[in-house]
Amino acid sequence: MSDTKFSNIAQIIEQRIDKGDYPVNAKLPTHRVLASELDTTPATVAKAYKLLSDKGRLESFVGRGSFVRSQSDxxxxxxxxxxxxxxxxxxxQPCLYKNVNALQNAYQVAGERLTSELIGYTEHSGHEAHRQAGVTWAKRYGLEGGDTCNTVLTNGAQHALSLLINALTKPGDTIAVEALTYPGILAIASLSGRNVVGIPMDESGASPEALRSVITEHQPKLVVLIPSHQNPTGITMPEARRREIAAVIKQEDIWLVEDDIYGFLNEAAIPAISNFVPEKAFHISALSKAISPAMRCGYIKAPADKVALLNAHIRANIWLSSPINNIAGTHLIESGKAxxxxxxxxxxxxxxxxxxxxxxxxxxxxxxxxxxxxxxxxxxxxxxxxxxxxxxxxxxxxxxxxxxxxxxxxxxxxxxxxxxxxxxxxxxxxxxxxxxxxxxxxxxxx
Ligand SMILES: Cc1ncc(COP(=O)(O)O)c(C=O)c1O
Known part of the structure; x- marks a missing residue:
């Protein structure tokens, strides 16, 4: 049996999966049935199934057959x-019905505060008061050193992740992430041609030794970590682990993206990893998980010499983060309501x-x-x-x-x-x- 034969069969099956002829979780035809349909042998179909199973497209169970696996989507x-x-x-997301009144009120205030300056085009770095609100928010939950000059406004944390991955790496580069991670990061990587490598975790989160080995073996350009209430494992990195991770990043040629969107859920603030390696760290926070994902208010604290680069990306992609949403977010933060x-x-x-x-x-x-x-x-x-x-x-x-x-x-x-x-x-x-x-x-x- 030639190699091309079974890989051609695998390609046909994959096309059928992509077209939805074989939907997710559907049982695939037996080797014999598909072999007779495609005019080949059951052994060739078995080899094609094995190839697709190694690629993560199928799952096979002895005695039950093969099933279409869902993709990370x-x-x-x-x-x-x-x-x-x-x-x-x-x-x-937060328990939204509990936030509706506060949000209605914040947008009413925002409406009353609209001035011609606020509703027009403005600097792509946004308004200083809105950046100050981001500084205040992130500081409460453990970030040090933020100020209005090193803080960038984004349309939520997903936008911040995509902006940073695009600004700091190029297609073909590798990004290190926790071995189990938020699929939004995997989606950015797969759509933008970045490779992803997983860092093995223990009960305190990504292991510093494993991070070092991943860096040695794969030379990732940046590492994305979710230090609090990690999505999906729920692990919160204790301070000691954060310091160890920062020490590795300090020594290696790599950037840190710290996605701390769940930091506000810590009973007592835990110092951000970024505090221990500020010159190489980009810290993300947002109002989506505490207040509402519809606000799209996100903040990045960056090394000062990278702010212009990030703002150039903001300008090229969205011009600026919506000032109208930021007025409401800023009001909630300044009034203490957030x-x-x-x-x-x-x-x-x-x-x-x-x-x-x-x-x-x-x-x-x-x-x-x-x-x-x-x-x-x-x-x-x-x-x-x-x-x-x-x-x-x-x-x-x-x-x-x-x-x-x-x-x-x-x-x-x-x-x-x-x-x-x-x-x-x-x-x-x-x-x-x-x-x-x-x-x-x-x-x-x-
Ligand atoms: C770890 C993590 N980062 C980012 C996001 C996206 O947040 P946003 O709605 O602010 O874009 C999510 C949403 O589930 C998340 O879990």
């Missing part, structure tokens, strides 16, 4: 519920974590923050669990979306904040518990 991580009765555990809301959301998250532990009694971790990284019992595979949950109106995120190198994490990520009331959350968690305890083989008798 932002659309799938955050899913709009099909039906208003669905329980949506997939979106990491911090009150952040405290209230943190408390809501803690109550919901307690509720989750009382229902899903198998949870051994004592996670805080908006989500849980839940290991599945051995009798479930992730993709089957996600599919079975979806069929019951329980929308959860598959652990596979967060994997950098397809290590087969048998986990799901559960957001505890996007379901409006505690009563509904308890109901949804109860249904998840029943599913976790049920037998996959009776639901998928292949």
């Amino acid at each position: 932002l659309n799938q991580v955050i899913q709009a519920p099909k039906d208003e009765d669905d329980f949506n555990f997939s979106i990491l 911090f009150e809301i952040a405290d209230m959301q943190r408390e809501t998250a803690s109550e919901r974590q307690r509720l989750a532990r009382s229902i899903l009694t198998s949870i051994s971790c004592d996670a805080e923050g908006y989500h849980l990284w839940l290991p599945l019992p051995k009798h479930w595979t992730t993709e089957h669990f996600v599919m079975a949950a979806k069929n019951r109106g329980l929308i959860v995120s598959s652990g596979s979306y967060f994997e950098v190198s397809g290590n087969e994490e048998n986990h799901i990520r559960l957001s505890l904040m996007s379901i409006a009331t505690e009563e509904r959350l308890a109901q949804g968690l109860g249904e998840l518990k029943a599913l976790l305890e049920s037998d996959m083989d009776t639901l998928f008798p292949f």
Whole structure:
């Protein structure tokens, strides 16, 4: 059998997956059936399936067959519920109904404050008062050394990540990230032709020794880390680990992007990694997770000599971060309301974590923050669990979306904040518990 034969067959199968002829989670035809359709041998099809399985497109189970795997795709991580009765555990956002009044008020104030200066084109670095608000916000949660000259306004943290990756690396370069990470980073890398390498983690987050080995082996140009309530593992790096990571970055030829979007969820502020290596660090914060993702208010604290470069990218891409949103965000920060809301959301998250532990009694971790990284019992595979949950109106995120190198994490990520009331959350968690305890083989008798 020639190499080209089975790779041609693999290509045909991949095209069918991409076109949706074989949808995600669908069972693929047996080797024999596909071989007769494509006029080849079952052994060639088996080899093609193996190739696609190594590429992460398929998952094969002895005795059950091969199934189409979901790709790390932002659309799938955050899913709009099909039906208003669905329980949506997939979106990491604050408990929004609690913030609506404050937000309406902030936009009313913003409306009253609009002047002709504020509604026109202005410097792409934005207004000084808005940058000062970003400095005040990030300082409260552990960032030192921010000022209006080294702070850049962005349209949220995702924009900040994309801006930094594009400004600091070029296509073909490698970016180091935690071995399990926020798929928004993977999406930027894949769309912009950057390679990604995962840094193995332990219970304190990315390991400094592993970071050093990754740097030696792959020479990444920058490392992106999520130090607080990491998405998806929920790990918060203690100060000692932050110092160790900063020490590695100081010695090596690499930039740090510290995505601290969940920093406000720490009960007591923990010093940012950036504090220990400010000359090489870009620190990201935003109002999306405490107040509302619709505001798109994000802030980068950068080394002073890189601010002009970042602002040149801002100007080329969006001209400037929306001053109207920034007036509302700045009002919330200056009036102290933003911090009150952040405290209230943190408390809501803690109550919901307690509720989750009382229902899903198998949870051994004592996670805080908006989500849980839940290991599945051995009798479930992730993709089957996600599919079975979806069929019951329980929308959860598959652990596979967060994997950098397809290590087969048998986990799901559960957001505890996007379901409006505690009563509904308890109901949804109860249904998840029943599913976790049920037998996959009776639901998928292949
Ligand atoms: C780690 C991390 N960074 C960035 C973002 C995107 O934030 P924003 O809505 O501010 O763009 C998210 C959203 O889930 C996230 O989890």
